[in-house]
Amino acid sequence: MSATIYVEAQMLIRKPVEDVFEAFINPDVTTHFWFTQSTGRLEEGKTVTWKWEMYNAESNVKVHQIIPNKLIQTEWGDPATNVDYEFKEMEKGTLVVIKSYGFTQTGDDLARIINDNTGGFTTVLDGCKAYLEHGIKLNLIEDKFPQK
Template identity: 75%
Template sequence: METKIFVQAQMLIRKPINEVFEAFINPEITTNFWFTKSSGKLEEGKTILWEWEMCGAKSEVKVHQIIPNQLIKTQWGSPATNVDYEFKEMEKGTLVIIKSYGYFQIEDDLLAIINDNTGGFTTVLDGCKAYLEHGINLRLIEDKFPSK
């Protein structure tokens, strides 16, 4: 049974909304702060493969809806959960809110996935902020899961 629990991470990125939105749909940008490889740009109705080569992980990402500069609705992971990316124009930049929901885990397994998703999406937003605002790839995902 699906839980009604969701994870939310958010960050103000001091760049225009169109630049921030593009960073999440265009793998040429996203690979500088999140996954290392993608089969293509996010497009509504498509399924894209994301890879994290540093830890041998892959995930199919189903893109359910895209509203330019506002919303990206996806489903991915194993088992698959919903992940929405919301973009809100603010006076000082763009607020990005990532929500993950639709968990089927229970008890300790649910706590583990909530912890992992909260930390993971916070790390993604931190990396995005550093890259878009300062042009720095902090290699946060790679260093969070070092191979040796």
């Protein structure tokens, strides 16, 4: 039996847990640091579509579970993987941990997707931190793979 492979990225964001949680479920906030469009808020049992217009890319995001201010469990990507967003209230703010798992790839393809997930979710957390703590929109996602 093989072990489950998790990709994990985390960041302390120096804001109350309610504000940080809202930033991930409310596309009016999330579009300032991650995707450019969404068909709606994340709600348990709902599927929304996220778009990254600069890359002409989109993904359907199935929301499996939401525990307010604690957890968002989703499934998305092609092929689909599980992505959990965990929120932990701490003395100095909120620790956000993003875990991605359920990969079907093997070998070099698995190594590539682990690298992509680790870097991508770290970039999302960095952008979220800058936006929520300082009101700065860094355009990290757009600038990660600049077009000509």
